[in-house]
Amino acid sequence: MDSVQRHTIAVMVDNEAGVLARVIGLFSGRGYNIESLTVAEVNDAAHLSRITLVTSGTAMVIEQIKAQLGRLVPIHKVSDLTLEGPHVARELALIKVAGVGEKRVESLRIADIFRARVVDSTISSFVFEMTGSTEKIEAFIALMKPLGLVDVSRTGLVAIGRGPDPL
Amino acid sequence: MSIQQSIDPAVKAPTMSGAEMVLKALVDQGVDVVFGYPGGAVLPIYDALFQQNHIRHILVRHEQGAVHAAEGYARSTGKVGVVLVTSGPGATNAVTGLTDALMDSIPIVCLTGQVATHLIGNDAFQECDTTGITRPCTKHNWLVKDVDRLARTIHEAFYIARSGRPGPVLVDLPKDIQVAQGTYEGPQNIVHKTYRPRTKGDGDKIAAAAELMAKAKKPIFYTGGGVINSGPRASELLRTLAHATGFPVTSTLMGLGAFPASDKQWLGMLGMHGTWEANHAMHDCDVMVNIGARFDDRITGRLNAFSPNSTKIHIDIDPSSINKTVRVDLGIVGDVASVLEDLLAAWKAGGYSANRGALDSWWQQIDQWRARDSLHYAPSSTIIKPQYAIQRLYELTKDRETFITTEVGQHQMWAAQFYRFDQPNHWMTSGGLGTMGYGLPAAIGVQLGHPEKLVVDIAGEASILMNIQELGTAAQFRLPVKVFILNNEYMGMVRQWQELQFGGRYSQSYSESLPDFVKLAEAFGCVGLRATKVSELDDVIREMISIDRPVMVDVAVDKSENCFPMVPSGAAHNEMILAGHSDGDPQPQVSDEGKAMV
Ligand SMILES: Cc1ncc(C[n+]2csc(CCOP(=O)(O)OP(=O)(O)O)c2C)c(N)n1
Ligand SMILES: [Mg+2]
Numbered sequence: 001m002d003s004v005q006r007h008t009i010a011v012m013v014d015n016e017a018g019v020l021a022r023v024i025g026l027f028s029g030r031g032y033n034i035e036s037l038t039v040a041e042v043n044d045a046a047h048l049s050r051i052t053l054v055t056s057g058t059a060m061v062i063e064q065i066k067a068q069l070g071r072l073v074p075i076h077k078v079s080d081l082t083l084e085g086p087h088v089a090r091e092l093a094l095i096k097v098a099g100v101g102e103k104r105v106e107s108l109r110i111a112d113i114f115r116a117r118v119v120d121s122t123i124s125s126f127v128f129e130m131t132g133s134t135e136k137i138e139a140f141i142a143l144m145k146p147l148g149l150v151d152v153s154r155t156g157l158v159a160i161g162r163g164p165d166p167l
Numbered sequence: 168m169s170i171q172q173s174i175d176p177a178v179k180a181p182t183m184s185g186a187e188m189v190l191k192a193l194v195d196q197g198v199d200v201v202f203g204y205p206g207g208a209v210l211p212i213y214d215a216l217f218q219q220n221h222i223r224h225i226l227v228r229h230e231q232g233a234v235h236a237a238e239g240y241a242r243s244t245g246k247v248g249v250v251l252v253t254s255g256p257g258a259t260n261a262v263t264g265l266t267d268a269l270m271d272s273i274p275i276v277c278l279t280g281q282v283a284t285h286l287i288g289n290d291a292f293q294e295c296d297t298t299g300i301t302r303p304c305t306k307h308n309w310l311v312k313d314v315d316r317l318a319r320t321i322h323e324a325f326y327i328a329r330s331g332r333p334g335p336v337l338v339d340l341p342k343d344i345q346v347a348q349g350t351y352e353g354p355q356n357i358v359h360k361t362y363r364p365r366t367k368g369d370g371d372k373i374a375a376a377a378e379l380m381a382k383a384k385k386p387i388f389y390t391g392g393g394v395i396n397s398g399p400r401a402s403e404l405l406r407t408l409a410h411a412t413g414f415p416v417t418s419t420l421m422g423l424g425a426f427p428a429s430d431k432q433w434l435g436m437l438g439m440h441g442t443w444e445a446n447h448a449m450h451d452c453d454v455m456v457n458i459g460a461r462f463d464d465r466i467t468g469r470l471n472a473f474s475p476n477s478t479k480i481h482i483d484i485d486p487s488s489i490n491k492t493v494r495v496d497l498g499i500v501g502d503v504a505s506v507l508e509d510l511l512a513a514w515k516a517g518g519y520s521a522n523r524g525a526l527d528s529w530w531q532q533i534d535q536w537r538a539r540d541s542l543h544y545a546p547s548s549t550i551i552k553p554q555y556a557i558q559r560l561y562e563l564t565k566d567r568e569t570f571i572t573t574e575v576g577q578h579q580m581w582a583a584q585f586y587r588f589d590q591p592n593h594w595m596t597s598g599g600l601g602t603m604g605y606g607l608p609a610a611i612g613v614q615l616g617h618p619e620k621l622v623v624d625i626a627g628e629a630s631i632l633m634n635i636q637e638l639g640t641a642a643q644f645r646l647p648v649k650v651f652i653l654n655n656e657y658m659g660m661v662r663q664w665q666e667l668q669f670g671g672r673y674s675q676s677y678s679e680s681l682p683d684f685v686k687l688a689e690a691f692g693c694v695g696l697r698a699t700k701v702s703e704l705d706d707v708i709r710e711m712i713s714i715d716r717p718v719m720v721d722v723a724v725d726k727s728e729n730c731f732p733m734v735p736s737g738a739a740h741n742e743m744i745l746a747g748h749s750d751g752d753p754q755p756q757v758s759d760e761g762k763a764m765v
Contacts, residue, residue: 014361017310018298029303060490067487073307073327073362 002058006035007082008089008159009066010167014074015041015049022072023051032065033057036091036156048076050167052158054134079167081159089159093137098125099148107147114140125150180350185314185340186211188351189278192321194221195354198249200240200615201225202233206253207293208280211345225615225644228636230257232608234264234335235634238273239612242595243570245398247328248612250277255293258339259300263602266304268335270599271421272396274328275335276321277305283343284312297339306334311341314349322354331364332485333396364484368501368509376456376480376497377513383454384525385532386414389437389466392421392598393459393483395591397503401425402591404507405458411514412521415533417445419460421598424588434533435542438466439734440580443541443743444533446734449474450741451532457481459503462493463599464764472739482506541732542584544746551701553578553653553724557585557625560651563708569621570613572596574606574630577659577730582625584730604633610648611640621649621712628654628721629678638691641717649711650719652684655726663729667744668757688719699723737761 013019020039027034035054042050055065062080069078081087095116097107100123107126111118116130130140134157141152161167183191189212193201200223205213216224227233230252237248248268252261258279268275282291298308307327309320317340324336380386388409394401402425409416409432416426417437426433435442437449449455455477460466462481467473470492479495481488482503489498499506544554557578571586572595573579579596588594595613597605606624614622624631631652641648661676685695694714698707704722711718731746735757 018302018308021299022302025303060494063490064487067489067491071485071487076361 002060004056004058005062005082006054006056007062007080008087008157009053009055009069010079010081010159011051011053011069012076012167013049013051014076015047016074019049019074020051022074023053023069026068026072027055030064030068032061038156038158052156054157077167081161084161086162087159088162089133089157090131091134091137091155091157092129092131093141093152093154094119095128095130095141095144095149096125096151097128097144097148098150100124103147107144110140110143110147116140180352182348183351184211184215185317185345185347185349186215188314188318188349189321189340189345190215190219190222191351192318192354193249196247196322196325198222198247201249201251202227202236202240202612203251204230204233204253204257206257206280208254208257208282208342209251209278209340209345211342212251212278212280212340224251225611225640227608228639229634230260231263231604232611232634232637232640234261234268234275234277235602235605235608236612236615236637236640237275238264238268238271238605239572239595239609240616241273241275241612242395242609243592243613244616245592246616247274247276247325250275252277252279253293254280254282254297255295258295258297262300262304263600265301265335265337267597267600267602267605269304269306271597272333272392273335274333276324276328277335277337279337279339280345281310281339281341284341285343287341297337301337304335305337308337308339310339311344314344314347317344317349318352319357322352322357323359325354326357326359327362331362365500366484366502366505368482368499368506370509372497372499373506373509374513374517376499376510377517377519379454379478379480379497380412380414380456380514381517381519381521383414384522385448385451385453385529386412386456386521386526387448387452387454388414388416388456388458389418389449389460390416390422390425390458391419391460394422394425394503397459397484399591401459401504401507404504404511406430408507408511408514411511413526414456414521415448415530417441417449419463419466419598420583420596422460423583423594424591427589428587429589436583438463439468440584440730440732441734442584443539443732443745444536446732446740446743447536448533450739452477455479457483457495458507459483461488462491464492467493468734468738468740468742474740539745541743541745544728547725548701551698551704551722551724553655553728554581554585555701556651556653556704556722556724557581559704560623560625560708561586563705564621564623564712567621569593569623570595570610570617572606572609572613572622572624574624574626574633575601575603575660576627576630577655577663577728578625578627578653580660580730581653586625603627603630607631607634607648607650608637608640610650611637611646614641614646614648615644623649623651626650626652627659628652628656628681628684629658632682635687638688638693638717638719642692646717647715648717650717651711652719652721653724654681654684654721655724655728656681657726659728660730666729667733667735668762684719684721688717693717693719696720697723735761736764
């Protein structure tokens with residue numbers, strides 16, 4: 001049987017009304033997973049937005065997802081970064097930890113090891129900002145749990161191919 | 168705006184209202200008929216319509232009817248069908264038709280009125296989120312917010328509807344855009360930014376397909392609606408290829424007519440109500456060439472038992488159809504006509520010929536399956552068998568060009584099994600969505616595309632009531648469509664499933680309180696006829712054909728007849744139930760898993 005794999009897919013779309021709804025509707029309508037989705041305009045002259053999608057499924061499902069995305073009219077290009085070779089993938093997370101005393105000091109020490117920055121601080125809380133791979137962010141969040149983790153906000157993954165060529 | 172532009176009249180493009188632009192764009196797209204229904208949000212367009220005489224407007228009686236009529240028109244002519252409806256309820260009433268067209272890949276442009284742009288989002292009178300509601304049931308849709316983009320959007324809409332895998336598109340037109348003045352843009356220079364479907368198949372893969380075909384011992388062509396959508400040339404090429412190879416041909420419900428039913432190589436339809444020979448040949452083949460079909464669940468039966476030992480080649484214009492449900496060995500993305508052209512060339516260039524010896528024994532095997540005569544039914548001299556009624560309809564109409572539409576149910580399957588189609592575009596049925604109420608409006612659309620031809624809707628007494636109001640349309644526009652009702656006083660297909668899967672508990676499937684169809688036809692200004700005895704049938708059919716007006720015929724048929732063969736849901740392709748459970752084979756039972764399937 002086919003095993004389920006996680007894929008990072010980059011999609012260039014016309015930045016027109018409803019395009020995100022089309023992509024999301026496709027996933028919900030056909031029962032595909034979305035683990036994360038990010039979108040922003042990346043070329044204002046050509047009104048192009050780039051969507052980075054993390055999804056999982058068997059090889060056959062991933063192939064379907066790409067073919068179905070390719071069928072949407074305002075889509076320029078669908079690239080499976082996971083298949084197409086080396087790429088860099090990053091997330092940004094804001095992580096709020098509340099606490100005093102030893103726990104507070106410990107959270108700061110770990111943040112330092114993870115190269116998370118303090119972007120807000122009160123006498124009883126920190127907000128850390130960190131970028132990195134999903135695994136790194138998850139590891140950091142796990143460590144913060146016993147130290148007073150109260151809130152997390154994450155962007156989801158953005159990704160880009162390595163080397164000189166564009167998508 | 169530069170001064171130059173504003174003062175030089177020669178450079179200035181024509182200015183007109185949005186409503187006038189709609190009409191001009193339709194004319195420039197070669198549209199001659201629009202199916203529609205007016206309302207507040209499209210009044211400016213209806214006013215523009217009133218003041219021109221290039222485009223004929225067919226006033227339907229329900230917006231669902233407008234879309235099905237446009238589908239019938241499109242499928243029988245190869246052109247794009249056009250629909251015009253108002254906002255809110257007009258748009259929501261069109262949703263079933265749009266979904267139907269999406270499932271069956273029928274090119275439709277649906278224009279909907281919308282409340283004025285400044286009111287959108289305010290729950291204004293007859294406002295609904297039309298583009299939101301129709302996003303999943305159109306190939307694409309647009310909300311026009313700038314009158315200067317209106318004409319361009321309509322041209323784009325036609326392009327998207329008809330190219331690649333065809334489908335319905337929708338353009339939502341706020342009322343203020345319809346009255347605003349703007350510049351008209353013609354269809355000439357519209358190049359779509361992103362949508363350029365591939366039509367030419369990969370040469371290497373086509374060569375590989377030819378080689379596989381030449382090596383095949385038990386080949387089959389499994390054809391579908393894509394052959395019809397590709398145009399008449401595709402059907403011709405299919406015939407040439409079939410004759411060049413000598414391979415057997417079967418087809419889905421949607422593909423009937425692409426290959427002649429009168430041809431020796433024709434196995435009949437395959438799938439849930441397909442013939443014994445078609446389904447067994449699919450199951451046992453060693454090379455399957457799928458041409459424009461999509462491995463729909465009505466075709467495959469239980470997926471893990473589907474044609475287990477074949478090498479599968481799949482030709483489809485839609486890349487997402489390939490490897491969707493069935494893994495294939497060779498997927499060729501392209502337009503059927505173009506790929507078949509290249510495949511024939513590759514077949515000749517390779518100097519290939521079929522493996523004669525193997526093919527002969529394959530045909531012997533097929534002939535044994537054929538000998539089962541799986542469409543056999545017990546004839547009767549006292550009661551009209553529904554299959555017999557269709558056979559008589561075929562015999563009495565086969566010498567003239569006849570177009571058949573259907574509703575949904577047993578009568579639809581019997582029509583597919585017993586009416587014999589030799590030409591593409593002459594069979595219009597709701598395949599993917601299975602929409603009761605499709606047939607009458609579709610027949611109206613067909614009749615408009617083919618004014619002098621005989622158009623018959625083979626109907627069930629339950630289905631016909633779903634869009635019966637369209638008899639008014641037929642009467643108003645003097646469209647001599649024929650409605651041929653196989654009246655079994657049951658939602659027969661529902662009754663059949665209840666008999667086979669639910670212990671004969673006929674929950675809500677009896678057609679209670681039926682109208683008198685003869686009087687009903689007359690009430691609409693049409694002609695009503697009735698046949699209750701076998702001896703009356705031929706005369707009634709002849710009379711129906713001879714009347715140059717819309718006619719509805721109520722044929723009282725056997726109430727308990729079931730449609731066979733049948734692959735019960737959840738069963739494998741080669742596990743079919745046949746009529747008259749007499750001969751030795753044990754009949755397959757429906758599993759609980761099967762009951763969970765539609
Ligand atoms: C709009 C719609 N509602 C419900 C169904 C489910 N359905 C399929 S066939 C059928 C019965 C059709 O009865 P009739 O038109 O009399 O045809 P018969 O099967 O008796 O030939 C029903 C209810 C459907 N296909 N379409
Ligand atoms: Mg019935």
